[in-house]
Amino acid sequence: MKRNNKKNRIKKRISNINCSGNYETFIEYIRRGKFAMPYCKTCGKNIWPPTDYCTWCLNKMELIDLQNENGKLIEILYSFVEQKEIIRSQEGIKNCDIIGLVDFNGVKLLGSINKKTYNAFIHLNKKNFQNSHSVKLFDYSKVHVKLKKCGICENKIFYEFELVSTK
Amino acid sequence: MRKVSIFAGETSVFRKLGYNTFTNSNIRNKNNVNHYSNSKNYNNYRDKKPDKISTFNSRKSFDFIKNTKETNGKIIQIALEPTISLLKKTGFPRELIDAVIFSSCSSDQYLSSIISEILGIKPKISHRIDNLCNSGTNAIISAYSYIASGLCDSALVIGAELYDSPGRVLSSDISRGQFNLPIYWGAILKKMHMNKYGTKEEQICTIPVNNYLKAKHNQIAINHGKNLTLSQVMNSKLLVEPLRLLECCLICEGASSILLIANDKISFYKSKLGHENLRKKISSEDGSNLYNFTDDKKEKSQKEIIPICIKGLGQQNNSASFGNAFDTLFLSSPARKAANQAYEMAGIKPNDIDVVELHDAFSILEIMAYEDLGFVNTGKGGRFVEKKDPNIYINPRGGILGCGHPLGATGIAQTVEIFKQLSGTINDKYNSQISYNMLPDKSSKKNTSLHKQIEIESHDRQIRSDIKLGLVHNLAAAGTSASILILEK
Numbered sequence: 001m002k003r004n005n006k007k008n009r010i011k012k013r014i015s016n017i018n019c020s021g022n023y024e025t026f027i028e029y030i031r032r033g034k035f036a037m038p039y040c041k042t043c044g045k046n047i048w049p050p051t052d053y054c055t056w057c058l059n060k061m062e063l064i065d066l067q068n069e070n071g072k073l074i075e076i077l078y079s080f081v082e083q084k085e086i087i088r089s090q091e092g093i094k095n096c097d098i099i100g101l102v103d104f105n106g107v108k109l110l111g112s113i114n115k116k117t118y119n120a121f122i123h124l125n126k127k128n129f130q131n132s133h134s135v136k137l138f139d140y141s142k143v144h145v146k147l148k149k150c151g152i153c154e155n156k157i158f159y160e161f162e163l164v165s166t167k
Numbered sequence: 168m169r170k171v172s173i174f175a176g177e178t179s180v181f182r183k184l185g186y187n188t189f190t191n192s193n194i195r196n197k198n199n200v201n202h203y204s205n206s207k208n209y210n211n212y213r214d215k216k217p218d219k220i221s222t223f224n225s226r227k228s229f230d231f232i233k234n235t236k237e238t239n240g241k242i243i244q245i246a247l248e249p250t251i252s253l254l255k256k257t258g259f260p261r262e263l264i265d266a267v268i269f270s271s272c273s274s275d276q277y278l279s280s281i282i283s284e285i286l287g288i289k290p291k292i293s294h295r296i297d298n299l300c301n302s303g304t305n306a307i308i309s310a311y312s313y314i315a316s317g318l319c320d321s322a323l324v325i326g327a328e329l330y331d332s333p334g335r336v337l338s339s340d341i342s343r344g345q346f347n348l349p350i351y352w353g354a355i356l357k358k359m360h361m362n363k364y365g366t367k368e369e370q371i372c373t374i375p376v377n378n379y380l381k382a383k384h385n386q387i388a389i390n391h392g393k394n395l396t397l398s399q400v401m402n403s404k405l406l407v408e409p410l411r412l413l414e415c416c417l418i419c420e421g422a423s424s425i426l427l428i429a430n431d432k433i434s435f436y437k438s439k440l441g442h443e444n445l446r447k448k449i450s451s452e453d454g455s456n457l458y459n460f461t462d463d464k465k466e467k468s469q470k471e472i473i474p475i476c477i478k479g480l481g482q483q484n485n486s487a488s489f490g491n492a493f494d495t496l497f498l499s500s501p502a503r504k505a506a507n508q509a510y511e512m513a514g515i516k517p518n519d520i521d522v523v524e525l526h527d528a529f530s531i532l533e534i535m536a537y538e539d540l541g542f543v544n545t546g547k548g549g550r551f552v553e554k555k556d557p558n559i560y561i562n563p564r565g566g567i568l569g570c571g572h573p574l575g576a577t578g579i580a581q582t583v584e585i586f587k588q589l590s591g592t593i594n595d596k597y598n599s600q601i602s603y604n605m606l607p608d609k610s611s612k613k614n615t616s617l618h619k620q621i622e623i624e625s626h627d628r629q630i631r632s633d634i635k636l637g638l639v640h641n642l643a644a645a646g647t648s649a650s651i652l653i654l655e656k
Contacts, residue, residue: 048342048490074493077354078408079346099346099407101355101493108490110343110351158345 022063026050029063030157035150036063037107048107070144070164071102076113100161102145111159114148121163170430171314172474173654174321176583177253179245181389181421181571242273243282246327250286250424257472258440259426265319266292270306270326271575272299272334282325291319299334300528301643302326303423303578304650308480310427320429321436326580327422328573335418335574337644342490350415352489352645353529354407356496360531361409363497366549368409372400373552374530375413375568377561382569384628387580389419389571414530419571423580433474440472473590478636479513479653481505492647502539502642502649509638509651510541517541520653521634522560522588524581526642528567536640540651560631563588578641582652585637589656593628 022038029036038047040054040061047054047061054061077099098113121143142165149160246269254261267290269279279293292313296306303326310322328334336347343351360366379395382388395413403413428436483501486492495501510516517540527533534548542559543551564570564584567577587593639652 049488050341075355075358077351077358079351079354080405081348081350081407096408099351108342108493110346110489112345153345156345156347157341 021052022050022061023052025063027152027157030150031152033149033151035066035147035159037066037069037104038062039064046105046107066104066147068146069104070146071104071109071161073140073143073145073163074101074103074108075140076100100145102161104147109147109159111147111150111161113145114160114162117163121165168315169317170476171311171427172430172433172476173582173586174426174428174433174436174474175253175257175259175472176423176425176579176586177249177256178387178423178576178580178583179249179252179421180387181419181573181580242271242275242278242327242329243285245329245420245422246271246278246282246325246424247285247422249422250282250323250325253424253426254286257426259436260439261286261288263436263439264288264290264321264323264426266290266310266313266322268293268306268310268322268324269295270297270302270324270579271295271328272297272302272332273327273329273575274333279325288323290323292322297334297575298648299337299643300526300572300574301578301641301648301650302334302575303580304582304639304641304652305482305578307425307427307477307579307582307652308482308650311477311480314427314429320432322427323424324427324579325422325424326573326576326578328420328575330418330420332418332574337487340488340644342488349528349645350407350410353415353531354410356535356646357410357414357529357531358408359497360534360548364546364549366534366546368401369397370549370552371530371534372397372411372414374527374533375400377552378527378566378569380565381562382565385564385570387421388565388569389417390565390569410529410531414568416528416567416572419573421571421573421576421580423576423583425579425583425586427477428474430474430476437472473592473656475586475589475637476655477652478655479509479511479515480651481508481510481512482648482650483508484648486647487644489645489647492645496646497535498545500535500539500646500649502536502640502646502651505649505651506540506640509653513636513653513655515636515653518558520559520636520638522563522585522631522637523640524564524585524638525562525566525640526577526581527562528572528642530568532642532646533562533566533568535646539649540638540640560588560634563593563628578639578650581639581641582654585639585652585654588631588634589637589654591630591632593630 026036026038036050038050038061039045040047040057040059042059043054043056045056047056050063052060079097079099082097083095098115098118099110100113101108101110144164145161146164147159148162151158267279267283267288269282271278279295283290283293296302296309298305306324306326310324313319313322335349338347340347357371361368376395376397379390379393382390383392383394385391400411400413403411405411406415481504483504485495485501523540525533525536527536534552537543537548537551538545542556562569564580570580635656637654639654640649641651642649
């Protein structure tokens with residue numbers, strides 16, 4: 001019984017978001033921590049948003065696994081929205097959320113960036129660090145991004161990325 | 168196609184209640200509201216008997232209202248304020264209004280019909296339009312098309328919004344994950360503009376300063392009478408690097424209404440002004456009308472009314488989610504396409520524009536608007552700020568940064584401002600004629616005044632007689648949708 005209740009509760013939470021077909025399964029996958037990329041076979045493209053039909057050819061789409069697919073980093077942001085003060089040190093900005101805009105073959109997602117992998121990149125570019133805004137800390141084209149985590153927390157979807165160097 | 172003119176327009180005072188929801192909801196949870204974060208306080212709160220009368224003017228009660236989903240039809244109350252002022256000022260007979268269009272992102276239903284009922288109008292066409300931040304101009308465009316097609320001769324467009332409107336966050340855009348507040352895309356745009364075109368931070372930060380300067384003399388603005396210096400902006404709290412607190416607009420509550428008529432019927436309507444006797448008798452016999460339209464006998468009528476023609480329109484929508492619109496935001500933005508449509512329809516060039524109201528929800532959007540509207544080449548918006556071109560009068564009312572941003576009312580308030588600038592009625596004093604129904608605050612212990620009259624200091628604003636062409640620029644949801652209006656004297 002308890003288990004059922006839990007399931008129902010989760011279902012309710014999901015049904016709050018208007019859903020049908022692919023969208024519903026997409027959310028269901030997200031809840032389990034997997035990212036299912038909406039993909040159109042006839043176009044050979046990743047399509048956003050995750051609905052039943054492709055926006056280009058209007059044929060049916062399917063959801064595919066995003067495992068090991070690399071994304072391109074477009075922009076990094078430092079958010080102090082939840083902090084009162086900004087604490088900087090030589091190792092990095094201590095108390096901010098690092099946000100990345102990442103392009104996965106045409107699908108752009110906004111999510112947080114894992115701090116450990118980020119600090120490793122910062123370590124290579126210490127000089128630029130003091131004037132971080134308006135200056136790119138490092139060349140984004142040399143960085144690949146992977147989706148590390150995703151899920152639903154407090155009724156909101158979240159994505160977490162990690163940076164991977166290409167060399 | 169028939170030509171359409173703006174006959175009259177009115178905007179209520181934008182009020183700030185609550186907090187800045189456009190940038191952040193967490194600030195509120197941490198700093199302002201104690202009784203939910205602290206369990207002890209919460210228990211105290213629960214033990215109390217529920218208030219029978221909900222009080223609107225205290226922050227505490229606002230949270231109570233929000234959590235119990237109690238609305239009390241306050242949005243109608245806000246919307247009535249400028250509309251009644253407009254009808255009284257002009258003396259426009261209500262029997263002759265053919266369409267009522269309501270613009271709002273609120274979740275209340277059937278608003279246009281409710282407000283027509285209260286105002287005693289029986290329109291042919293009446294519906295609500297919701298398109299997030301550019302609902303207002305969208306409503307004007309629909310009203311325009313009804314009149315131009317000959318379906319009706321006059322249309323009343325009303326926009327209103329509350330501070331806790333659901334329109335401030337586009338929850339369906341799941342590509343943004345938990346960062347779905349508008350401030351994140353604002354910061355991305357600012358950072359990319361700085362990196363791509365070398366725009367300096369000082370250039371971007373002068374925009375709020377310029378807007379506050381104009382809002383200082385604007386009695387309806389939320390920042391009325393406030394001063395702001397460049398160093399204040401540069402040193403304000405960093406929210407999302409590189410975007411700062413004072414570069415963001417404030418969500419507020421407000422309303423605005425505008426009356427459109429067919430150009431070929433101007434003289435007919437002018438001759439009918441002030442003839443509302445029949446309606447008055449009916450309303451007094453029924454006793455059904457909520458508000459009395461008694462004191463509009465006074466002249467008001469024909470003398471100063473100068474209708475302003477809508478010369479060009481343009482609207483473009485590229486997508487709904489930020490991710491899909493991102494590629495086109497700098498070089499082929501919806502605003503650029505909509506502006507080209509409008510210029511083509513009006514048969515003018517960007518340099519002909521004299522006065523302009525821009526959608527500057529964030530400071531960077533104003534710089535991008537200069538580029539989109541063709542005032543400067545792409546990437547040179549930053550230098551345009553320093554130059555201070557005297558030929559174009561930018562944001563006479565203080566823009567969204569100065570005035571505040573009630574989503575559904577913004578587009579209409581912008582159009583009303585340009586209308587007033589062109590018709591020279593900018594210094595007409597706005598007095599809210601209905602007492603705004605504020606119930607007493609229990610914390611003040613003095614329940615003496617049930618109805619607070621809103622008192623406004625007024626400063627005379629600069630009138631420019633040489634302006635002939637005006638433009639309204641209105642965006643929605645990260646610039647994915649844009650609409651442009653061009654007005655001519």
